[in-house]
Amino acid sequence: MSNEERRTIRRERMQLVVRNKTFLVGCSILGFWLLLSIFGDLIAPRGASDQDFEFVSVGPSFKYWFGTDANGQDVLSRVILGTRLIVVMAFSATTLGTIVGTAIGLASGYFKGKFDMITMRLIEAISAIPVLIIALLAIAALEGRSPTLTVIVIGFVFTPNIGRTVRAAVLGEAELEYVAAARLRTERTPHILFREILPNVLPPIIVEFTVRLGYAIFAIATLSFLGAGVEYGSPNWGSQIAENWGNIYSNIWWPTAFPALAIASLAVSVNLISDSLLEVFEL
Amino acid sequence: MKQFILKRLGLSVVTVFLVAVIVFFLTHILPGNVARQYLGRGATEEDLAEFRRVFGLDRSLLAQLFGWIGDLLHGDLGQSMQYRGPVSDILLPAIGYSSKLAGVAFFLIVPISIAGGVIAAMNRGKKIDRAITVGGLSAAVIPEFVWAIVLVLTVGVTFHIFPVSAFPDEGDRSLLNQIWYLILPSISLLLVLFGYIARITRAGVIEALESDYMRTAVLKGLTRRKAVSKHVLRNALLPTIAVIASQVPYLIGGLIAVEIVFNYPGFGTILKGAVDARDYSVLQSGVIISSLVIVIFQLIADILFAVLNPRIRQKVSE
Numbered sequence: 077m078s079n080e081e082r083r084t085i086r087r088e089r090m091q092l093v094v095r096n097k098t099f100l101v102g103c104s105i106l107g108f109w110l111l112l113s114i115f116g117d118l119i120a121p122r123g124a125s126d127q128d129f130e131f132v133s134v135g136p137s138f139k140y141w142f143g144t145d146a147n148g149q150d151v152l153s154r155v156i157l158g159t160r161l162i163v164v165m166a167f168s169a170t171t172l173g174t175i176v177g178t179a180i181g182l183a184s185g186y187f188k189g190k191f192d193m194i195t196m197r198l199i200e201a202i203s204a205i206p207v208l209i210i211a212l213l214a215i216a217a218l219e220g221r222s223p224t225l226t227v228i229v230i231g232f233v234f235t236p237n238i239g240r241t242v243r244a245a246v247l248g249e250a251e252l253e254y255v256a257a258a259r260l261r262t263e264r265t266p267h268i269l270f271r272e273i274l275p276n277v278l279p280p281i282i283v284e285f286t287v288r289l290g291y292a293i294f295a296i297a298t299l300s301f302l303g304a305g306v307e308y309g310s311p312n313w314g315s316q317i318a319e320n321w322g323n324i325y326s327n328i329w330w331p332t333a334f335p336a337l338a339i340a341s342l343a344v345s346v347n348l349i350s351d352s353l354l355e356v357f358e359l
Numbered sequence: 360m361k362q363f364i365l366k367r368l369g370l371s372v373v374t375v376f377l378v379a380v381i382v383f384f385l386t387h388i389l390p391g392n393v394a395r396q397y398l399g400r401g402a403t404e405e406d407l408a409e410f411r412r413v414f415g416l417d418r419s420l421l422a423q424l425f426g427w428i429g430d431l432l433h434g435d436l437g438q439s440m441q442y443r444g445p446v447s448d449i450l451l452p453a454i455g456y457s458s459k460l461a462g463v464a465f466f467l468i469v470p471i472s473i474a475g476g477v478i479a480a481m482n483r484g485k486k487i488d489r490a491i492t493v494g495g496l497s498a499a500v501i502p503e504f505v506w507a508i509v510l511v512l513t514v515g516v517t518f519h520i521f522p523v524s525a526f527p528d529e530g531d532r533s534l535l536n537q538i539w540y541l542i543l544p545s546i547s548l549l550l551v552l553f554g555y556i557a558r559i560t561r562a563g564v565i566e567a568l569e570s571d572y573m574r575t576a577v578l579k580g581l582t583r584r585k586a587v588s589k590h591v592l593r594n595a596l597l598p599t600i601a602v603i604a605s606q607v608p609y610l611i612g613g614l615i616a617v618e619i620v621f622n623y624p625g626f627g628t629i630l631k632g633a634v635d636a637r638d639y640s641v642l643q644s645g646v647i648i649s650s651l652v653i654v655i656f657q658l659i660a661d662i663l664f665a666v667l668n669p670r671i672r673q674k675v676s677e
Contacts, residue, residue, distance in 0.1 A: 201378045205382070215634075301502070324512060
């Protein structure tokens with residue numbers, strides 16, 4: 077396949093993606109959350125730690141659209157201000173995992189042999205520990221409550237999946253003529269890996285990135301619900317739910333229901349995007 | 360085939376060994392003094408030395424690692440730092456509870472997801488197909504604890520259909536009643552796993568529907584419905600079972616979240632408690648046991664895949 081043909085295919089696929097309804101719906105919801113994560117401070121009606129002691133655990137009203145929690149804090153403002161943390165964490169964790177995973181997958185699929193054998197065994201071992209356990213374990217071991225640590229841990233946990241996807245794609249590419257040609261031109265290995273092979277395995281990497289992004293939101297929300305990666309006081313959807321969970325039995329549903337809806341809609345929006353990409357790229 | 364299984368088994372042993380090493384080092388890179396943390400500020404040097412001796416912390420890291428693996432091979436899970444008793448006394452009952460939850464969840468998940476996949480495949484391209492595939496996977500990316508909240512708020516608190524805790528506190532502890540309490544937590548697991556399994560079943564059924572033997576069956580005069588139940592399902596089910604086996608890591612991860620939300624005294628709750636209390640002996644053994652379960656199911660999945668597709672047998676090492 078010549079470069080020209082590849083380019084045409086790529087353009088046609090992009091048009092298919094842009095016309096896909098599922099994709100557009102996903103993008104608009106994600107766009108909404110991205111806007112809130114950037115301009116949240118300007119939009120939120122109240123500060124994250126403002127307390128109103130005359131309105132404690134009061135349901136949704138004209139003054140407080142989403143009601144107030146047991147501390148007299150505005151649920152709406154805390155949901156808006158909590159957006160930035162989960163969005164930034166999810167994107168950084170996925171980016172980290174994708175970069176490291178791509179490097180490992182490229183090397184593993186290209187060099188094969190012993191290196192491949194060893195990395196595949198390690199990847200298998202890491203995937204045999206449930207993500208949640210490995211994250212809790214690492215966060216306990218490193219005594220960390222910082223979001224940065226959670227990001228690193230989740231990025232690390234995602235590396236195997238991305239590495240495996242990239243490796244599979246590289247195994248197919250490495251057999252092709254342009255790689256042999258580059259070798260005959262005595263190009264250096266990094267050049268072959270990153271300049272020749274990488275551009276051609278980008279589609280599966282992009283799809284994998286969006287799939288992992290969804291899981292990152294899933295994992296970060298769950299971990300913050302369990303108390304990992306949480307900084308005291310700063311608004312965080314997962315910990316908001318954890319703090320107010322006990323009250324839903326007395327029918328105070330609003331401090332948990334709204335952050336829960338926020339997590340659900342953010343995760344679903346990313347899934348709609350990755351789902352439509354999967355469909356178009358026929359993976 | 361025998362050779363394939365042996366080779367795969369060997370690789371599984373390597374995986375479990377690597378997991379043991381990873382877990383060991385993760386729990387041993389911690390800063391701080393474990394003995395001091397457990398015994399408090401008032402402890403004398405002798406007390407600290409005794410604590411380290413009892414838990415083997417006075418040995419070199421490598422000696423600890425191999426000592427621990429040796430004990431594991433003898434079925435000895437060690438002593439809990441937090442409860443001062445054998446780890447097995449704490450973990451085994453919890454695993455029993457978790458197995459009950461997993462069992463109820465499994466009986467709910469498998470038939471419903473397979474039915475969903477078959478319905479989607481039979482209505483390929485129609486609205487109901489889109490609803491099942493897109494809806495199923497969208498449901499799968501919402502964390503279990505969020506589903507738990509939705510379920511508790513709707514069918515639990517508002518409509519009082521299901522109990523909102525996972526365990527009957529007092530009174531009726533019959534098996535049937537315990538299962539009744541486990542339905543709501545199981546539904547949160549179902550919602551997360553339904554999408555994947557339904558999608559694989561759908562793919563299998565579609566492939567079978569387009570196959571030659573299906574054409575023959577229709578030509579033979581079987582109705583579509585009969586042909587599906589007689590021929591398609593049998594051929595589409597095996598890959599589905601293999602995929603279900605490979606979903607076990609997610610099921611175990613989900614169990615932990617769900618148990619904590621519903622305050623169910625299972626494996627996940629114990630593990631979370633061990634993380635919070637830095638009870639390394641419970642943690643290490645717990646993680647190894649869960650990995651062992653995962654590796655066993657992965658092995659079963661691989662063998663099933665190989666039975667289905669002889670080509671896989673030849674390239675085991677990949």
